[in-house]
Amino acid sequence: MLFYVLTPASMGEFLRVLDFFVKLAREPRRWLHNPRMVGATLVFLLGILRQAAAQARHEMPDTIALHLDLRYREGKSEAWKLDLAYPKGRGTKPRPALVVIHGGGWIEGDKSSFTSLKYWAPGNIIDFAKLGFVAATLNYRLSREAPFPAALEDCKCAVRWLRAHAEEYHIDVNRIGAYGNSAGGHLALLLAVVDKANGLEGDGPYQDQSSMVQAVISDSGPVDLDWRKPQNGGLAKVISEFLAGPQETVAERIRKASPASYIDKTLPPLLLIYGTADTQVTVGPVDQFVSALQNAGLQDLTYIRLGLVDHCPYSLRKVESLYPIVNDFFIRTLMRH
Numbered sequence: 001m002l003f004y005v006l007t008p009a010s011m012g013e014f015l016r017v018l019d020f021f022v023k024l025a026r027e028p029r030r031w032l033h034n035p036r037m038v039g040a041t042l043v044f045l046l047g048i049l050r051q052a053a054a055q056a057r058h059e060m061p062d063t064i065a066l067h068l069d070l071r072y073r074e075g076k077s078e079a080w081k082l083d084l085a086y087p088k089g090r091g092t093k094p095r096p097a098l099v100v101i102h103g104g105g106w107i108e109g110d111k112s113s114f115t116s117l118k119y120w121a122p123g124n125i126i127d128f129a130k131l132g133f134v135a136a137t138l139n140y141r142l143s144r145e146a147p148f149p150a151a152l153e154d155c156k157c158a159v160r161w162l163r164a165h166a167e168e169y170h171i172d173v174n175r176i177g178a179y180g181n182s183a184g185g186h187l188a189l190l191l192a193v194v195d196k197a198n199g200l201e202g203d204g205p206y207q208d209q210s211s212m213v214q215a216v217i218s219d220s221g222p223v224d225l226d227w228r229k230p231q232n233g234g235l236a237k238v239i240s241e242f243l244a245g246p247q248e249t250v251a252e253r254i255r256k257a258s259p260a261s262y263i264d265k266t267l268p269p270l271l272l273i274y275g276t277a278d279t280q281v282t283v284g285p286v287d288q289f290v291s292a293l294q295n296a297g298l299q300d301l302t303y304i305r306l307g308l309v310d311h312c313p314y315s316l317r318k319v320e321s322l323y324p325i326v327n328d329f330f331i332r333t334l335m336r337h
Contacts, residue, residue, distance in 0.1 A: 164205075
């Protein structure tokens, strides 16, 4: 059974076609000689078929295994859970893995954003599993439960959990990537730039495993967390809550939490996706971040800067031209070895 969901954009078309059916019932011959009404009908019916086809893509295939609410760390926090999707066929070689991190300003959000097919969004772990990845999406402690660096520590713990369970889930420990949107994009970037020497691993388990990743996509993740700057005014409240702590150490917390603090030519491949119409994460700091990385000599850096596009062009705005770009980036950097 197919369902057509009316949106504000399609409602007007629906009413016009409904009016057509009423007129058709009254004067069928007159309608048949009205090309405009015939055209409106065809457009509407094609819209139904197009949306139904799009919805049909988002189904749970028999070839994919999905596990919900796996604990990546035991303890008091309910946040320490992840969902995992992967191909049922084991294959001959271990598979690359992806960590998908939800946004929400570090104060809200849930991993189900990237597990649910009913409320599908680009970045869903089931779609990544279809490509051949072992894909995990995790919850992490939000600001009101524990401020920075708790969220980063949890993301790092989840990466270590994947490596510790590599044999069970057939994971290649040398090929793990991360994707995140908004606050999740910020955390994904930190997974690429913050190594063990920075002292932000936390007290979680699997400390013998690395928490670093080998490729990252950030969909509108903030790179400079100095909320005192005018350019960060749209996020001032949530950043200050995320970085809560003593006033005398605020500058150090900002430095540690900002991906822009970690400029190095040895960073892994990065794909940065941002919109110039974003009023939350403005592109000015991102432009500076990209320039600094280029000047440092980072070779594998892609910056997609979309004009007139708002926050999270890939996951929230669903710019369809980005879908193959995201997939190809992870396939190129993590699969083709």
